[in-house]
Amino acid sequence: QVQLVxxxxxxxxxGDSLALSCAASGRTFSSYAMGWFRQAPGKEREFVAxxxxxxxxxxxxxxxxxxxxxxxDNAKNxxxxxxxxxxxxxxxxxxxxxxxxxxxxxxxxxxDYWGQGTQVTVSS
Numbered sequence: 022q023v024q025l026v027x028x029x030x031x032x033x034x035x036g037d038s039l040a041l042s043c044a045a046s047g048r049t050f051s052s053y054a055m056g057w058f059r060q061a062p063g064k065e066r067e068f069v070a071x072x073x074x075x076x077x078x079x080x081x082x083x084x085x086x087x088x089x090x091x092x093x094d095n096a097k098n099x100x101x102x103x104x105x106x107x108x109x110x111x112x113x114x115x116x117x118x119x120x121x122x123x124x125x126x127x128x129x130x131x132x133d134y135w136g137q138g139t140q141v142t143v144s145s
Contacts, residue, residue, distance in 0.1 A: 023047040023119050023134050030115060030139030033107055037143070041102040043117030043136055050098040051075075054120040056132055057091060057102045059113035059141075066116065070102060071125030080125050085111075107143045114138040 029041040043055070056071040069089065070081045076093035090103040100117055118132035126132070 023050070023053065025117050025119060025134055025136035027115065027117050027136045027139040030141045032142045032144065034144050035108060037107050038103070038105045039107060039141060041104065041115055041117075041139060041141075043100045043102075045098045045100070045119065051095040052121065053134075054122055054125050055091075055093055055100040056118045056120065056125065056127075057100075057115060058118060058129060059111075059115045060138075061113040064113075066129060068127040068129070069115070071127060072100065073125045074123045078125060080127060082127070104141070107141075109143050109145045112141060112143050114140050 024046045027043045033039055054074045057069040058066050059069050060066040068082050070091040072079045072091045072093045079091050088106045092101045116138045117136045119134040120132045
């Protein structure tokens with residue numbers, strides 16, 4: 022089992038940057054592929070970015086490609102989401118998730134553990 026705690030959310034303006042962190046505890050972090058998802062009010066939780074177990078391969082939703090970067094530090098048991106050029110439509114609660122497997126996935130149901138989420142609000 023693994024516990025996930027996100028941090029780094031906040032209120033920013035359009036065009037600003039924000040860095041989210043997700044600290045993991047419990048079972049060996051390097052055993053997990055990781056993902057970031059987000060959920061805006063009234064909408065379903067959607068995929069944002071994912072990274073494989075070793076951190077060597079990443080995948081992004083089209084809506085964030087070129088603006089967001091996911092990275093994984095197995096020594097620090099932490100996954101990051103660097104968000105640049107933020108837009109109002111990026112406003113959501115951001116969740117990190119862990120998948121007990123080698124490769125990344127964009128499917129919500131492939132993930133075994135979830136954090137509690139951190140709010141990101143981008144004002145226009």
